Amino acid sequence: xxxxxxxxxxxxxxxxxxxxxxxxxxxxxxxxxxxxxxxxxxxxxxxxxxxxxxxxxxxxxxxxxxxxxxxxxxxxxxxxxxxxxxxxxxxxxxxxxxxxxxxxxxxxxxxxxxxxxxxxxxxxxxxxxxxxxxxxxxxxxxxxxxxxxxxxxxxxxxxxxxxxxxxxxxxxxxxxxxxxxxxxxxxxxxxxxxxxxxxxxxxxxxxxxxxxxxxxxxxxxxxxxxxxxxxxxxxxxxxxxxxxxxxxxxxxxxxxxxxxxxxxxxxxxxxxxxxxxxxxxxxxxxxxxxxxxxxxxxxxxxxxxxxxxxxxxxxxxxxxxxxxxxxxxxxxxxxxxxxxxxxxxxxxxxxxxxxxxxxxxxxxxxxxxx
Amino acid sequence: xxxxxxxxxxxxxxxxxxxxxxxxxxxxxxxxxxxxxxxxxxxxxxxxxxxxxxxxxxxxxxxxxxxxxxxxxxxxxxxxxxxxxxxxxxxxxxxxxxxxxxxxxxxxxxxxxxxxxxxxxxxxxxxxxxxxxxxxxxxxxxxxxxxxxxxxxxxxxxxxxxxxxxxxxxxxxxxxxxxxxxxxxxxxxxxxxxxxxxxxxxxxxxxxxxxxxxxxxxxxxxxxxxxxxxxxxxxxxxxxxxxxxxxxxxxxxxxxxxxxxxxxxxxxxxxxxxxxxxxxxxxxxxxxxxxxxxxxxxxxxxxxxxxxxxxxx
Amino acid sequence: xxxxxxxxxxxxxxxxxxxxxxxxxxxxxxxxxxxxxxxxxxxxxxxxxxxxxxxxxxxxxxxxxxxxxxxxxxxxxxxxxxxxxxxxxxxxxxxxxxxxxxxxxxxxxxxxxxxxxxxxxxxxxxxxxxxxxxxxxxxxxxxxxxxxxxxxxxxxxxxxxxxxxxxxxxxxxxxxxxxxxxxxxxxxxxxxxxxxxxxxxxxxxxxxxxxxxxxxxxxxxxxxxxxxxxxxxxxxxxxxxxxxxxxxxxxxxxxxxxxxxxxxxx
Numbered sequence: 001x002x003x004x005x006x007x008x009x010x011x012x013x014x015x016x017x018x019x020x021x022x023x024x025x026x027x028x029x030x031x032x033x034x035x036x037x038x039x040x041x042x043x044x045x046x047x048x049x050x051x052x053x054x055x056x057x058x059x060x061x062x063x064x065x066x067x068x069x070x071x072x073x074x075x076x077x078x079x080x081x082x083x084x085x086x087x088x089x090x091x092x093x094x095x096x097x098x099x100x101x102x103x104x105x106x107x108x109x110x111x112x113x114x115x116x117x118x119x120x121x122x123x124x125x126x127x128x129x130x131x132x133x134x135x136x137x138x139x140x141x142x143x144x145x146x147x148x149x150x151x152x153x154x155x156x157x158x159x160x161x162x163x164x165x166x167x168x169x170x171x172x173x174x175x176x177x178x179x180x181x182x183x184x185x186x187x188x189x190x191x192x193x194x195x196x197x198x199x200x201x202x203x204x205x206x207x208x209x210x211x212x213x214x215x216x217x218x219x220x221x222x223x224x225x226x227x228x229x230x231x232x233x234x235x236x237x238x239x240x241x242x243x244x245x246x247x248x249x250x251x252x253x254x255x256x257x258x259x260x261x262x263x264x265x266x267x268x269x270x271x272x273x274x275x276x277x278x279x280x281x282x283x284x285x286x287x288x289x290x291x292x293x294x295x296x297x298x299x300x301x302x303x304x305x306x307x308x309x310x311x312x313x314x315x316x317x318x319x320x321x322x323x324x325x326x327x328x329x330x331x332x333x334x335x336x337x338x339x340x341x342x343x344x345x346x347x348x349x350x351x352x353x354x355x356x357x358x359x360x361x362x363x364x365x366x367x368x369x370x
Numbered sequence: 371x372x373x374x375x376x377x378x379x380x381x382x383x384x385x386x387x388x389x390x391x392x393x394x395x396x397x398x399x400x401x402x403x404x405x406x407x408x409x410x411x412x413x414x415x416x417x418x419x420x421x422x423x424x425x426x427x428x429x430x431x432x433x434x435x436x437x438x439x440x441x442x443x444x445x446x447x448x449x450x451x452x453x454x455x456x457x458x459x460x461x462x463x464x465x466x467x468x469x470x471x472x473x474x475x476x477x478x479x480x481x482x483x484x485x486x487x488x489x490x491x492x493x494x495x496x497x498x499x500x501x502x503x504x505x506x507x508x509x510x511x512x513x514x515x516x517x518x519x520x521x522x523x524x525x526x527x528x529x530x531x532x533x534x535x536x537x538x539x540x541x542x543x544x545x546x547x548x549x550x551x552x553x554x555x556x557x558x559x560x561x562x563x564x565x566x567x568x569x570x571x572x573x574x575x576x577x578x579x580x581x582x583x584x585x586x587x588x589x590x591x592x593x594x595x596x597x598x599x600x601x602x603x604x605x606x607x608x609x610x611x612x613x614x615x616x617x618x619x620x621x622x623x624x625x626x627x628x629x630x631x632x633x634x635x636x637x638x639x640x641x642x643x644x645x646x647x648x649x650x651x652x653x654x655x656x657x658x659x660x661x662x663x664x665x666x667x668x669x670x671x672x673x674x675x676x677x678x679x680x681x682x683x
Numbered sequence: 684x685x686x687x688x689x690x691x692x693x694x695x696x697x698x699x700x701x702x703x704x705x706x707x708x709x710x711x712x713x714x715x716x717x718x719x720x721x722x723x724x725x726x727x728x729x730x731x732x733x734x735x736x737x738x739x740x741x742x743x744x745x746x747x748x749x750x751x752x753x754x755x756x757x758x759x760x761x762x763x764x765x766x767x768x769x770x771x772x773x774x775x776x777x778x779x780x781x782x783x784x785x786x787x788x789x790x791x792x793x794x795x796x797x798x799x800x801x802x803x804x805x806x807x808x809x810x811x812x813x814x815x816x817x818x819x820x821x822x823x824x825x826x827x828x829x830x831x832x833x834x835x836x837x838x839x840x841x842x843x844x845x846x847x848x849x850x851x852x853x854x855x856x857x858x859x860x861x862x863x864x865x866x867x868x869x870x871x872x873x874x875x876x877x878x879x880x881x882x883x884x885x886x887x888x889x890x891x892x893x894x895x896x897x898x899x900x901x902x903x904x905x906x907x908x909x910x911x912x913x914x915x916x917x918x919x920x921x922x923x924x925x926x927x928x929x930x931x932x933x934x935x936x937x938x939x940x941x942x943x944x945x946x947x948x949x
Contacts, residue, residue: 048896048897048898052911053908053909053910053911054909054910054911054912054913055911055912055913056911056912057911077897077898078897079896079897079900080897080900080905080908080909081892081897081904081908082642082908084642084643085642085892085893087642087645088641088642088645088647088801088804088893089804089893091645091647092804092805092808093808096805096808096809098808098811098813101813101814101896101897102896102897114439114645115439117437117438117439118438118439118440119438182542188628189639189643226629227628227629228545228627228628229627229628229629230627230628232911232912233513233910233911233912233913233914236912236913236914237517237520237913237914240722241520241521241524241525241526241527242524242525242526243520243524243525243526252912253912256912256913257912257913260721260722260913261720261721261722262722354436354439355436355437356436357436357644358434358436358644358645358646361639361643361644362456362458362644365458365631365636365639366456366457366458368628368629369458369461369462369629369631370457370461385858385859385862388858389856389857389858389859392856392857392858393856404772404776405772405773405775405776405778406772406778408768408769408771408772409768409769409772409773409778409784411764411765411768411769412765412766412768412769412788412828412832413769413787413788415761415765415821415824415825415828416787416788416790416791416825416828418802418803418806418821418822418825419790419791419794419799419802419803419825419826420790421802421806422798422799422801422802422803422805422806423794423798423802425802425805425806426798426801426802426805479697480697480700480701480704481701482697483693483694483697483698483701484697484698484701486694487694487695487698498937498942500698500702501942502930502933503702503705503706504705505878505882505929505933506705506706506709506926507705507706507708507709508882508883508885508886509709509882509886509922509925509926509929510708510709510712510919510922510925510926511886511888511903511906511907511918511922512888513906513907513910513914513918514708514712514723514914514918514919514922515708515709515712517708517712517723517914518707518708518709518711518712519708521708521711521715521723521724521725522707522708522711528725555704556704556705559701559704559705560705561830561879564830564834564875564879565833565834565837567837567875568834568837568838568871568872568875569837571838571871572838587686588686588687588689588690602837603837606833606836606837609789609792610792610829610830610833613789613792613793614792616793617792617793617794617795617796619795619796619797619889620889633795634795634796634797637795637797637798638797641797641801647801650797650798650801651798651801654794654795654797654798657793657794657795657798658790658793658794658795658798661789661792661793661794662786662789662790662793665785665786665789665793666782666786669782669785669786670782
């Protein structure tokens with residue numbers, strides 16, 4: 001699978017680590033504060049950062065928000081509205097040219113790209129720390145940096161070890177196995193499963209988006225296996241209460257469940273697994289001084305120290321060179337560090353995803369609601 | 371000695387003043403307008419929703435351009451065409467329509483005995499207990515409520531464990547259509563009871579006693595006396611349950627296991643997942659139309675329900 | 684009497700089934716809140732108050748709760764006069780186009796909450812009202828208004844036109860008749876409706892989600908949004924505290940006005 005010139009491409013470690021030689025540990029010294037203090041705009045009392053709840057906001061707070069407050073004296077308040085639920089609020093605010101309800105949005109790259117295309121994002125190209133980050137930080141299919149990707153994550157196949165005495169399942173086709181009828185779970189919009197389904201259904205990554213039939217065939221068979229569909233907390237609950245044996249979920253969610261004592265393991269099957277990124281962006285129509293400090297927050301989130309603590313909490317690979325994986329994830333397929341790790345991961349550019357997501361989603365729903 | 375006018379209680383003087391004000395701003399010749407004036411605040415308040423709908427109606431005629439994620443400049447009926455032709459929307463629409471009718475019937479069957487006992491019991495303590503039990507489920511919120519059901523009805527839940535003791539293999543009780551309907555009945559029951567209770571309160575107990583003394587057993591008394599007199603209450607409660615379950619979002623989402631979406635879930639998806647606000651607005655407007663037609667039909671068939679009672683005398 | 688027994692058995696079968704249905708999940712959650720473990724389970728894994736300790740220190744939860752109370756109070760204060768007047772108008776007078784008015788006043792129920800939420804967000808946004816609590820209270824009043832109206836009209840059944848006529852014949856001016864005869868007659872409906880409005884506003888989630896921001900977040904929104912990977916027993920503990928506070932409020936109301944008399948058969 002080498003489609004790097006196509007919309008679909010593989011992310012290589014070399015590209016990932018580009019920039020290391022240039023900057024080294026410059027992440028820290030690259031901060032603008034030393035130089036900018038004299039001319040810096042008035043500090044707001046607080047800025048509001050949208051974040052996901054639970055351990056997600058806890059790790060952002062520990063890694064980025066609290067140190068940012070310590071450094072600047074600006075308090076950080078977290079808005080825990082879900083990413084897709086805050087989107088209409090931000091879009092309405094921009095359409096009405098109102099001051100947005102948040103300063104920084106922690107968002108999926110796909111969602112953020114939609115906002116960028118719509119023109120409600122500020123350009124972040126001038127953040128000093130962008131000089132030191134890897135290529136993965138750059139969003140694809142949009143001009144400049146309307147969003148900065150901050151880490152990647154993998155939609156793994158999570159399973160209950162007890163249900164798999166012979167070891168981890170090798171293929172996504174396990175979701176179709178009648179043995180697990182009614183005991184498999186996927187996201188209720190099919191997110192993360194489209195690309196493995198395409199391949200497990202006999203297609204190729206390069207066929208996306210032109211020919212998705214293999215994925216639809218896979219989903220049709222999946223429907224017959226009566227999957228449960230929900231979101232992260234549902235999966236955790238279902239694993240805990242013995243409702244399901246196997247699920248497609250993001251690795252950090254599975255890890256969080258494991259940390260809380262639920263018997264769960266995860267794997268990247270032979271077909272590969274979807275690799276996606278999340279990022280930070282700043283909405284338009286903030287007062288000038290607040291915009292400045294919102295951007296400083298994003299800049300600060302790109303320092304090595306901030307990323308190390310933040311992403312240790314999430315168990316995800318970041319975009320600043322020199323990060324160390326948390327001890328429990330060394331060698332884990334869901335925490336890619338080497339070339340061969342990345343080769344196992346499936347990635348389609350966010351541009352293609354954004355353009356086709358509605359249609360893919362509609363098709364998934366049509367099959368699953370039938 | 372006759373007390374001077376100033377020694378009247380303050381409240382009398384206040385009332386006199388208020389009456390004078392009322393008579394001035396609201397002369398009797400305006401009396402035809404009185405009901406409308408009384409309705410005005412409610413009409414204005416609901417008007418906020420109509421304004422919102424109006425805003426959304428514009429969007430429903432515009433399609434989403436996924437290259438810019440902006441609505442199109444030109445108007446078209448594309449969204450409406452999609453709503454009527456795509457299989458997904460037909461599936462969720464028929465599921466919610468049928469579901470709301472079943473839920474209405476079952477809820478009323480449970481709500482009537484509950485209201486009746488609550489209204490007729492001689493024990494004040496029992497009445498209060500029944501009243502408070504109605505409000506209990508509200509406070510745990512939908513998500514935690516669903517978790518509670520999972521503990522009770524899950525594959526390894528309390529009911530299945532009990533069944534296991536008598537040798538029955540675990541049954542999947544949750545995450546299917548019946549589970550959604552069950553959840554809706556549970557959610558709607560308090561509303562139905564509270565709507566039904568005042569109607570039952572209004573039925574004099576002596577009327578039942580009279581029927582009994584004339585030789586009717588309780589079933590006949592119910593069928594020929596209580597239920598007809600309570601009919602307005604049933605219509606009110608039925609309308610509330612029908613419209614609320616038709617437009618419900620949370621229960622299908624959390625007890626349906628992801629495969630039992632209602633229309634409101636499809637609307638949610640359009641607004642929040644695919645960012646297609648125009649399509650979401652289209653579905654919302656169609657749902658409002660369907661719900662309003664159903665309400666209109668009920669009014670036409672059964673009269674205005676609870677609302678006609680005062681006038682019917 | 685034999686007939687009475689079969690009546691009681693039948694009625695109570697339904698009542699007990701309804702009671703189980705209503706309270707089972709709540710009781711399970713109540714019990715689970717005392718668990719010593721990290722997960723909501725029933726029976727709880729060992730007893731402890733650790734989840735109560737965990738929420739006791741959370742000032743953001745307390746603030747959110749206070750905001751919810753404010754929203755519920757505003758909602759109730761708006762809906763009592765609005766709903767009472769509308770309810771009496773519909774019950775007492777022969778209003779032209781009544782079916783149309785009814786359909787219109789039921790719009791809050793026929794519009795899906797997401798639609799109401801988005802619509803109100805657009806309207807309030809246009810008017811520059813977002814970021815404050817009172818529009819959230821107004822929104823809660825709007826989306827639940829039919830409850831208030833219907834509770835009042837339902838109890839207007841006991842409103843005797845002859846009694847009003849008698850008052851008028853004795854020379855009572857219209858406003859006095861209204862306050863001394865009409866309002867007391869519908870008070871049971873007002874109390875029931877107001878209680879329902881308050882409790883629904885206290886627990887309102889979906890519309891509030893679209894109208895609040897992080898500075899004025901209400902409790903249900905705060906709770907729902909704090910869930911990400913795992914549902915922890917602190918949510919159960921919050922529910923229990925919520926129920927306790929509500930129980931005290933209801934007890935207080937009962938003590939002040941006596942809930943009982945409003946539902947008793949006459």
